Amino acid sequence: MALKSFIDVGPASHFPIQNLPFGVFRPDGGSPARPGVAIGDQVLDLSAVASAGLFAGPALAGSDCFHQPNLNKFLALGRPAWREARATLQKILSSTEPVLRDNAELRKKSLFPMDKVEMVLPIAIGDYTDFFSSMHHAKNCGTMFRGPQNPIPQNWFHLPIAYHGRASSIVISGTNIFRPRGQGYPSGDSPPYFGPSLKLDFELEMAAVVGPGNELGKPVDVNNAADHIFGLVLMNDWSARDIQAWEYVPLGPFLGKSFGTTISPWIVTLEALEAFACEAPKQEPKPLPYLAEKVSNNYDISLEVQIKPAGQKDSCTVTKSNFKNLYWTVTQQVAHHTINGCNLRPGDILGTGTISGPEPESLGCLLELTWNGQKPLSLNGTPRKFLEDGDEVTITGLCKGDGYTVGFGTCSGKVVPAPQ
Amino acid sequence: MALKSFIDVGPASHFPIQNLPFGVFRPDGGSPARPGVAIGDQVLDLSAVASAGLFAGPALAGSDCFHQPNLNKFLALGRPAWREARATLQKILSSTEPVLRDNAELRKKSLFPMDKVEMVLPIAIGDYTDFFSSMHHAKNCGTMFRGPQNPIPQNWFHLPIAYHGRASSIVISGTNIFRPRGQGYPSGDSPPYFGPSLKLDFELEMAAVVGPGNELGKPVDVNNAADHIFGLVLMNDWSARDIQAWEYVPLGPFLGKSFGTTISPWIVTLEALEAFACEAPKQEPKPLPYLAEKVSNNYDISLEVQIKPAGQKDSCTVTKSNFKNLYWTVTQQVAHHTINGCNLRPGDILGTGTISGPEPESLGCLLELTWNGQKPLSLNGTPRKFLEDGDEVTITGLCKGDGYTVGFGTCSGKVVPAPQ
Numbered sequence: 001m002a003l004k005s006f007i008d009v010g011p012a013s014h015f016p017i018q019n020l021p022f023g024v025f026r027p028d029g030g031s032p033a034r035p036g037v038a039i040g041d042q043v044l045d046l047s048a049v050a051s052a053g054l055f056a057g058p059a060l061a062g063s064d065c066f067h068q069p070n071l072n073k074f075l076a077l078g079r080p081a082w083r084e085a086r087a088t089l090q091k092i093l094s095s096t097e098p099v100l101r102d103n104a105e106l107r108k109k110s111l112f113p114m115d116k117v118e119m120v121l122p123i124a125i126g127d128y129t130d131f132f133s134s135m136h137h138a139k140n141c142g143t144m145f146r147g148p149q150n151p152i153p154q155n156w157f158h159l160p161i162a163y164h165g166r167a168s169s170i171v172i173s174g175t176n177i178f179r180p181r182g183q184g185y186p187s188g189d190s191p192p193y194f195g196p197s198l199k200l201d202f203e204l205e206m207a208a209v210v211g212p213g214n215e216l217g218k219p220v221d222v223n224n225a226a227d228h229i230f231g232l233v234l235m236n237d238w239s240a241r242d243i244q245a246w247e248y249v250p251l252g253p254f255l256g257k258s259f260g261t262t263i264s265p266w267i268v269t270l271e272a273l274e275a276f277a278c279e280a281p282k283q284e285p286k287p288l289p290y291l292a293e294k295v296s297n298n299y300d301i302s303l304e305v306q307i308k309p310a311g312q313k314d315s316c317t318v319t320k321s322n323f324k325n326l327y328w329t330v331t332q333q334v335a336h337h338t339i340n341g342c343n344l345r346p347g348d349i350l351g352t353g354t355i356s357g358p359e360p361e362s363l364g365c366l367l368e369l370t371w372n373g374q375k376p377l378s379l380n381g382t383p384r385k386f387l388e389d390g391d392e393v394t395i396t397g398l399c400k401g402d403g404y405t406v407g408f409g410t411c412s413g414k415v416v417p418a419p420q
Numbered sequence: 421m422a423l424k425s426f427i428d429v430g431p432a433s434h435f436p437i438q439n440l441p442f443g444v445f446r447p448d449g450g451s452p453a454r455p456g457v458a459i460g461d462q463v464l465d466l467s468a469v470a471s472a473g474l475f476a477g478p479a480l481a482g483s484d485c486f487h488q489p490n491l492n493k494f495l496a497l498g499r500p501a502w503r504e505a506r507a508t509l510q511k512i513l514s515s516t517e518p519v520l521r522d523n524a525e526l527r528k529k530s531l532f533p534m535d536k537v538e539m540v541l542p543i544a545i546g547d548y549t550d551f552f553s554s555m556h557h558a559k560n561c562g563t564m565f566r567g568p569q570n571p572i573p574q575n576w577f578h579l580p581i582a583y584h585g586r587a588s589s590i591v592i593s594g595t596n597i598f599r600p601r602g603q604g605y606p607s608g609d610s611p612p613y614f615g616p617s618l619k620l621d622f623e624l625e626m627a628a629v630v631g632p633g634n635e636l637g638k639p640v641d642v643n644n645a646a647d648h649i650f651g652l653v654l655m656n657d658w659s660a661r662d663i664q665a666w667e668y669v670p671l672g673p674f675l676g677k678s679f680g681t682t683i684s685p686w687i688v689t690l691e692a693l694e695a696f697a698c699e700a701p702k703q704e705p706k707p708l709p710y711l712a713e714k715v716s717n718n719y720d721i722s723l724e725v726q727i728k729p730a731g732q733k734d735s736c737t738v739t740k741s742n743f744k745n746l747y748w749t750v751t752q753q754v755a756h757h758t759i760n761g762c763n764l765r766p767g768d769i770l771g772t773g774t775i776s777g778p779e780p781e782s783l784g785c786l787l788e789l790t791w792n793g794q795k796p797l798s799l800n801g802t803p804r805k806f807l808e809d810g811d812e813v814t815i816t817g818l819c820k821g822d823g824y825t826v827g828f829g830t831c832s833g834k835v836v837p838a839p840q
Binding site for chain 1: 573589
């Protein structure tokens with residue numbers, strides 16, 4: 001019989017007892033932020049569970065990792081602590097276990113309706129790296145910007161290309177995104193364009209959250225890399241295509257990306273995703289030994305992006321993709337990132353890059369979906385080349401299990417005009 | 421008469437009472453890190469000065485900013501607090517003021533010989549941005565990598581190009597640098613090169629340390645940008661040219677840089693540098709209004725790089741450059757960085773990029789000095805194309821005043837083999 005919680009969880013809920021994603025929340029505006037897990041439409045306060053002495057295993061007893069305003073300390077403890085926390089939480093939330101179920105006072109102290117709490121960034125993010133791991137995305141961008149002869153650069157098939165993004169402007173789902181101002185390509189002999197971006201885009205991504213880091217100078221072996229990853233979140237790497245196109249040669253994207261990146265509040269653990277592992281794409285040419293994995297896994301995570309224009313009642317689905325479309329795996333990303341001795345730290349995040357699939361309906365950004373604005377989309381009849389002020393973009397991600405769903409909730413943000 | 425300290429400071433010392441740079445140190449291995457200023461060959465412990473109640477002005481009285489393991493809290497307080505701290509310190513260190521001079525107990529508690537303390541990173545660095553602001557460097561790199569027809573990309577003259585570097589691997593002067601492993605260009609149909617970098621380089625840079633940040637969505641006006649900069653440090657942005665060349669298209673440098681970046685321990689404040697301000701180069705084409713400054717200043721800071729090969733007794737000067745060679749000013753960098761709404765935070769750093777001058781002896785890295793290894797340097801008779809294991813690279817920077825020197829000390833690191 002499937003594991004079941006004493007808390008009522010509908011079959012469409014993203015947060016059954018099989019999931020138990022970790023986040024950080026405030027029960028109300030004034031109270032301090034603390035870690036929690038999502039269960040159905042409730043949030044379980046882990047500081048309350050810890051104070052009640054219920055984390056009694058060897059890795060967590062006596063730890064103050066759940067009395068922190070972020071998950072970094074818990075992430076640093078590594079997989080034994082994560083497994084112990086998950087086992088404890090699945091036990092105390094299960095329908096057959098009385099310790100929380102039958103303790104009204106503890107339930108009152110530790111369970112909060114999800115729609116009443118404020119979610120905050122779950123981690124203090126030291127460094128944010130963004131990869132470029134979808135071949136379809138690389139091919140489409142290359143075709144648009146560098147021509148169809150040789151759309152994917154030669155290096156792309158040998159290494160998971162990445163760059164460092166901006167950590168300070170990563171925001172939690174629900175935060176408004178200011179339309180950035182900046183420079184765009186000059187036309188003819190004129191000075192460059194300057195003003196609000198005319199080509200504001202979303203990027204459908206996910207990001208891995210780093211657990212224990214590695215010492216400077218000590219690479220992580222690709223076959224141990226999963227132990228350095230706590231879980232995944234949804235991510236929207238908002239992009240201003242006109243700013244990016246003008247600035248990115250030769251040092252890569254900068255202001256075209258750094259004005260805002262949105263992540264979803266709930267980190268779904270690799271343990272919860274294990275049931276949805278699937279084979280990663282075959283890699284040809286064969287990767288170099290430091291990138292060759294004994295087992296090379298992706299995850300089958302259905303992804304969807306909806307846009308709701310200002311004043312419209314309904315959202316419109318603009319793309320459906322899947323995490324398994326990625327060519328380079330998250331574990332290969334970790335191995336590559338550290339092969340030069342670069343140190344990762346708990347709470348760092350590794351974005352996947354835009355997750356585009358092979359079909360026209362599975363492209364992960366408007367740049368691709370509208371072919372750089374040449375073929376506008378229709379949002380319930382409203383044409384859309386790039387994002388307009390008031391557009392609300394929502395990413396959803398979920399894995400369909402047998403009678404249950406392991407979901408990520410949503411990652412959303414609304415575009416607002418640049419302040420004057 | 422020039423301001424003078426009761427502490428003996430020779431005319432060649434980098435740290436007279438006119439300088440007073442801020443750092444963070446441990447008096448000995450076991451004790452907690454705390455802020456200090458350099459004075460002659462001594463370090464003044466600011467936590468001891470604060471505990472003695474000597475920071476009594478309106479901005480600092482009651483603040484615990486000097487009882488912290490880094491300067492971030494002090495930096496966040498902004499220029500009024502920085503001015504007050506400097507005025508207080510110049511007063512209590514002056515030859516005419518008895519409060520510290522005649523208090524043997526306080527002197528014993530607060531003054532430590534510089535050669536006995538351990539300097540640590542003075543700031544917790546949230547984000548590290550690296551600019552590309554020397555025209556000579558841009559031109560030389562462009563000529564080598566993209567040919568002499570059009571060495572400087574069109575965008576370079578319109579905006580201070582930059583990318584995000586790795587914050588986690590920034591280390592304090594004196595830390596060994598592991599030679600990175602990684603991929604390099606394949607030759608012919610072979611797989612890419614893999615192994616220890618064959619083209620390890622230094623980059624002579626300086627970096628601005630951000631004081632008060634700005635809110636997400638709110639750009640900093642270029643004419644107020646100096647209020648967001650606390651001071652400058654020396655920086656060596658170690659680079660693996662073979663890794664960089666193969667990986668950097670299309671998203672910019674990544675593993676070719678992220679294995680280590682060294683900064684000097686003492687942050688020299690803009691106040692101390694004021695006496696050495698000089699006119700910035702004329703910019704043609706005229707910058708867009710958001711980059712146009714009422715007063716456009718550089719600083720006259722002489723910079724020098726020495727290499728000491730393993731086993732040799734003497735260092736060899738390989739280049740002499742100057743901060744005033746930069747085309748884009750630090751204040752323009754801040755204005756550009758935030759024009760899209762990107763938020764800076766206290767303790768962020770903004771690297772200048774390699775500071776090359778126009779003369780062949782003023783180039784800021786081996787890539788330029790040896791023209792990508794084609795013209796080896798002679799280090800006291802030893803030929804050198806790129807850095808070898810055991811090479812110790814030391815950057816020095818100083819401003820010559822009338823009878824005194826305002827210096828940065830040194831920024832050094834030794835290359836050691838990648839661990840097996």
